[in-house]
Amino acid sequence: MPDAVLAALRAASHEASGRSNHTDGVWLADDEPILPGVRPRYMAAPGSTAEAAAVLRAAAAHDLAVVVGGGLTKQDWAAPPRRCDLLLSTRRLTGVVEHAAGDLIAVVRAGTRLTELAELLAPAGQQLALDAPLSGATVGGTVAVSTSGPRRMLYGTVRDLLIGVTVVRPDGAVAHAGGKVVKNVAGYDLGKLITGSYGTLGLVTEAAFRLHPCPAASAYVSRRAADPADAARLVAGVLAGQVVPSALEIDAPAEGGLAVVVLLEGTANGVAGRAVRTTRLLGGDAAISDAPPGWWSAYPWGPGDVGMKLTAALSGVPALLTAALTARRQHGVPLALRGSAGTGVLYAGLPGTTRAETVAVVVDALRAAAGAAGGHAVVLTAPAAVRERVDLWGPVEGLELMRRVKRQFDPDARFAPGRFVGGI
Amino acid sequence: MTTREIGTLAATLRAALGDEQVISDRQELRTYECDGLAQYRVVPALVALPRTAEQCAAVVRACAAADVPFVARGSGTGLSGGALPHADGVLIVTSQLRTIKEIAPQDERAVVEPGVINLHVTRAAAPYGYYYAPDPSSQQICSIGGNVAENSGGAHCLKYGFTTNHVTGLQVVTPDGDLVRLGGRAPDAPGYDLVGAFVGSEGTLGIATEVTVRLVRLPETVRTLLAAFRGTDAAGAATSAIIGAGVIPAAVEMMDALAIEAAEAAVHCGYPAGAGAVLIVELDGPASEVEAQFAQVERLCREHGAFEIRIAADETERLLFWKGRKSAFAAVGRISPDYIVQDGVIPRTALPEVLRRIDQLSRERGIRVANVFHAGDGNLHPLVLFDDAVEGQAERAEEVSGAILELCVALGGSITGEHGVGMDKARYMPRMFTDDDLDTMQLLRCAFDPRGLANPGKVFPTPRLCGEVPGRRTGVHPAQAAGLAEVF
Numbered sequence: 001m002p003d004a005v006l007a008a009l010r011a012a013s014h015e016a017s018g019r020s021n022h023t024d025g026v027w028l029a030d031d032e033p034i035l036p037g038v039r040p041r042y043m044a045a046p047g048s049t050a051e052a053a054a055v056l057r058a059a060a061a062h063d064l065a066v067v068v069g070g071g072l073t074k075q076d077w078a079a080p081p082r083r084c085d086l087l088l089s090t091r092r093l094t095g096v097v098e099h100a101a102g103d104l105i106a107v108v109r110a111g112t113r114l115t116e117l118a119e120l121l122a123p124a125g126q127q128l129a130l131d132a133p134l135s136g137a138t139v140g141g142t143v144a145v146s147t148s149g150p151r152r153m154l155y156g157t158v159r160d161l162l163i164g165v166t167v168v169r170p171d172g173a174v175a176h177a178g179g180k181v182v183k184n185v186a187g188y189d190l191g192k193l194i195t196g197s198y199g200t201l202g203l204v205t206e207a208a209f210r211l212h213p214c215p216a217a218s219a220y221v222s223r224r225a226a227d228p229a230d231a232a233r234l235v236a237g238v239l240a241g242q243v244v245p246s247a248l249e250i251d252a253p254a255e256g257g258l259a260v261v262v263l264l265e266g267t268a269n270g271v272a273g274r275a276v277r278t279t280r281l282l283g284g285d286a287a288i289s290d291a292p293p294g295w296w297s298a299y300p301w302g303p304g305d306v307g308m309k310l311t312a313a314l315s316g317v318p319a320l321l322t323a324a325l326t327a328r329r330q331h332g333v334p335l336a337l338r339g340s341a342g343t344g345v346l347y348a349g350l351p352g353t354t355r356a357e358t359v360a361v362v363v364d365a366l367r368a369a370a371g372a373a374g375g376h377a378v379v380l381t382a383p384a385a386v387r388e389r390v391d392l393w394g395p396v397e398g399l400e401l402m403r404r405v406k407r408q409f410d411p412d413a414r415f416a417p418g419r420f421v422g423g424i
Numbered sequence: 425m426t427t428r429e430i431g432t433l434a435a436t437l438r439a440a441l442g443d444e445q446v447i448s449d450r451q452e453l454r455t456y457e458c459d460g461l462a463q464y465r466v467v468p469a470l471v472a473l474p475r476t477a478e479q480c481a482a483v484v485r486a487c488a489a490a491d492v493p494f495v496a497r498g499s500g501t502g503l504s505g506g507a508l509p510h511a512d513g514v515l516i517v518t519s520q521l522r523t524i525k526e527i528a529p530q531d532e533r534a535v536v537e538p539g540v541i542n543l544h545v546t547r548a549a550a551p552y553g554y555y556y557a558p559d560p561s562s563q564q565i566c567s568i569g570g571n572v573a574e575n576s577g578g579a580h581c582l583k584y585g586f587t588t589n590h591v592t593g594l595q596v597v598t599p600d601g602d603l604v605r606l607g608g609r610a611p612d613a614p615g616y617d618l619v620g621a622f623v624g625s626e627g628t629l630g631i632a633t634e635v636t637v638r639l640v641r642l643p644e645t646v647r648t649l650l651a652a653f654r655g656t657d658a659a660g661a662a663t664s665a666i667i668g669a670g671v672i673p674a675a676v677e678m679m680d681a682l683a684i685e686a687a688e689a690a691v692h693c694g695y696p697a698g699a700g701a702v703l704i705v706e707l708d709g710p711a712s713e714v715e716a717q718f719a720q721v722e723r724l725c726r727e728h729g730a731f732e733i734r735i736a737a738d739e740t741e742r743l744l745f746w747k748g749r750k751s752a753f754a755a756v757g758r759i760s761p762d763y764i765v766q767d768g769v770i771p772r773t774a775l776p777e778v779l780r781r782i783d784q785l786s787r788e789r790g791i792r793v794a795n796v797f798h799a800g801d802g803n804l805h806p807l808v809l810f811d812d813a814v815e816g817q818a819e820r821a822e823e824v825s826g827a828i829l830e831l832c833v834a835l836g837g838s839i840t841g842e843h844g845v846g847m848d849k850a851r852y853m854p855r856m857f858t859d860d861d862l863d864t865m866q867l868l869r870c871a872f873d874p875r876g877l878a879n880p881g882k883v884f885p886t887p888r889l890c891g892e893v894p895g896r897r898t899g900v901h902p903a904q905a906a907g908l909a910e911v912f
């Protein structure tokens with residue numbers, strides 16, 4: 001039987017792209033790697049913002065639920081969508097639209113992988129200063145989920161580096177916000193709203209970023225810590241020390257042990273001097289290395305495991321760490337911890353084989369500790385059984401306003417419905 | 425509003441705030457008729473001066489109940505008419521919300537009320553070795569609430585970012601009058617980044633009643649140089665060379681000959697004679713880094729034609745360098761009876777071209793333009809000089825000023841880098857954004873303020889109707905009816 005919806009999506013794609021062989025723009029999803037939990041019927045891979053807009057207008061007309069996928073590295077993050085008729089891939093929206101090296105900015109299509117972008121920028125001695133904890137991640141996915149790594153301490157996160165976005169709204173209208181200059185206060189900063197919105201407000205097709213020069217030199221200073229209190233003392237010492245670290249990480253692997261690692265970046269002479277000063281600040285067995293430790297900028301979990309993000313006010317990090325180590329002992333679980341002690345962000349991992357019940361009590365304990373420390377505990381990713389059992393997000397301030405935002409952008413709740421906080 | 429309606433609302437506000445906290449006397453109301461952009465003046469129907477967040481919420485609730493618009497005002501230093509009152513509305517002034525609630529160096533945060541003066545945060549944090557980084561030139565008088573609303577920048581934002589990069593938490597009164605907390609001391613609160621959306625929204629999404637800001641550790645060293653060039657082309661080339669070399673100075677500021685002349689007349693800053701342009705370059709950070717890069721900056725300035733370089737020997741000399749720059753706006757008053765302060769952004773590499781075009785405009789229309797920039801990030805502050813007493817000059821100055829904005833947009837820049845859109849530039853928004861862009865931005869406004877009571881008439885040239893949009897589904901969604909979705 002002919003599929004009228006497929007025909008409509010194809011017609012839209014065809015008209016907007018001008019391609020004669022329009023089957024490569026929209027097709028039936030049967031053979032595709034499918035999202036966890038739901039089975040989309042249609043796949044689309046538009047090659048331009050205009051084509052994406054045409055396809056999404058057709059999708060709106062047929063009331064299709066839409067999920068956007070980039071590298072599909074994070075589709076097992078957050079809750080699975082309640083509904084997905086159309087999986088829209090950004091894999092043909094790739095490449096750098098503009099790299100103005102003299103202005104330290106780049107405009108990039110959403111499907112571009114962060115690693116490719118890094119290669120394109122490197123010859124100019126520049127970088128998008130975002131760590132990529134997951135290999136294969138695209139620019140669009142990184143914006144949608146707002147992943148970050150150790151260097152957030154100096155450079156901030158996506159929200160701080162994103163200076164402009166092009167978004168296709170759920171109704172297919174194309175909107176831009178921001179621009180391609182770093183300083184700009186004209187209009188609302190929709191880039192902030194889109195960042196970390198898990199694809200629930202629209203499709204990002206292009207993003208403009210502020211770039212940074214690649215540092216001439218870098219050094220890692222590592223030191224073992226006896227316990228959370230010791231780590232806290234070391235972290236506080238570095239923070240007070242005016243050495244301006246690019247990252248200040250702690251690592252507490254499940255097997256035991258605790259390490260503090262400081263990344264310094266800058267000129268060759270400057271870094272050498274600061275590294276020596278940092279060893280003095282840290283004392284003990286502090287040692288300087290050119291290379292990061294093996295775990296650097298990776299989450300303390302693997303595919304299929306439970307991954308959590310814990311946040312705290314800076315002074316609350318030791319208490320949070322203590323609570324996590326206590327939970328590890330009490331529940332006999334190999335809880336691994338790692339993260340940016342210098343900004344108050346820790347990640348926690350548990351094996352995917354951990355019983356859902358056990359995960360739930362550990363999450364409760366961590367959530368209570370994070371809350372007491374002024375932060376949150378969010379389950380980023382977990383096996384299906386766990387996702388069904390635990391509240392992934394915990395308390396969310398301003399939820400009612402968030403629902404109102406969602407309702408304005410996506411009144412029919414068709415974009416990644418259910419994936420986000422409060423069922424958004 | 426009728427006199428009677430005003431009287432009723434005034435009585436409600438007095439009951440909630442106390443008599444002293446509500447102004448209805450016409451003469452007293454006049455004090456608040458304009459902000460820093462004094463050519464627009466509107467006397468508000470009432471002024472309310474809440475002392476607490478709860479009182480602020482009570483005022484907004486009263487406005488919502490009476491369907492009366494409200495406008496927030498901090499120190500009234502805004503330069504885009506953002507705090508211009510509404511004739512039929514209540515002006516909510518935060519000058520009595522001035523408590524620094526906490527300086528928490530251990531969290532690298534400060535928690536302040538919105539009326540707190542920008543510089544006071546730094547003063548309070550200094551004993552702990554911290555400061556508040558965003559430093560608008562108006563920092564001695566402007567309020568943190570105003571900074572949040574405008575996403576204010578300053579000379580040091582090149583390296584440290586703008587207000588939005590330094591606000592982690594807010595307490596907000598929504599246009600319904602609810603008190604809501606967003607974000608906090610910890611980073612990355614779950615959900616949409618409503619803190620990020622609120623910062624820079626110019627008072628159109630509600631009123632900030634408490635602000636949690638980042639404190640930054642004071643740098644070990646600060647070094648400042650003043651380089652004199654024959655012209656702006658050379659100074660611009662030196663700026664590009666510095667940035668191109670991978671140096672991110674804390675600040676790079678430029679002034680042209682006319683701006684220097686004005687500053688000399690006003691504050692006798694003693695800049696090198698014969699300079700067609702000066703650059704102030706400041707580096708800060710660990711001493712070993714700063715030393716290496718400072719030498720490089722000095723060399724690059726010389727290579728690009730600096731004929732004199734002065735290095736600040738101490739804090740007094742450093743402040744003298746800055747004095748000329750920081751007083752530039754006011755200083756042009758010495759060389760011109762009237763002036764327009766413009767604020768536009770260009771990609772920094774377009775600087776030479778823009779300056780040539782501004783010069784051309786200036787000669788064509790017979791209107792002098794003094795140029796002051798945050799050169800590092802391409803934020804221009806052309807000061808368009810005129811004499812209102814001379815027939816037609818004001819109009820021509822206005823034209824030149826507008827043409828400069830067009831130029832910024834044409835080169836891929838922005839109509840405002842830090843002063844905001846307010847009421848002054850709302851009409852320029854369509855030059856930079858499409859109808860769909862503006863419509864989409866207003867979806868956010870509709871979420872916060874469907875009735876458009878918060879600072880109406882600002883930012884957007886035409887308000888969006890927030891009711892049901894034609895073609896959109898009304899009523900119950902099928903998924904919701906089937907019990908699959910929760911109620912939105």
Ligand SMILES: Cc1cc2nc3c(=O)[nH]c(=O)nc-3n(C[C@H](O)[C@H](O)[C@H](O)COP(=O)(O)OP(=O)(O)OC[C@H]3O[C@@H](n4cnc5c(N)ncnc54)[C@H](O)[C@@H]3O)c2cc1C
Binds near residue numbers: 501507568573
């Ligand atoms: C001499 C001079 C130099 C300046 N230099 C700079 C500079 O270097 N960089 C820069 O960015 N700006 C600069 N400005 C502009 C101005 O100082 C800033 O925009 C400042 O942030 C305004 O603060 P304010 O307290 O005066 O706000 P106001 O002028 O009172 O209000 C500004 C806007 O904020 C809104 N608002 C105020 N308080 C709140 C609140 N609590 N919640 C929500 N909305 C609120 C108002 O409704 C209005 O829209 C300068 C101004 C002058 C006069």
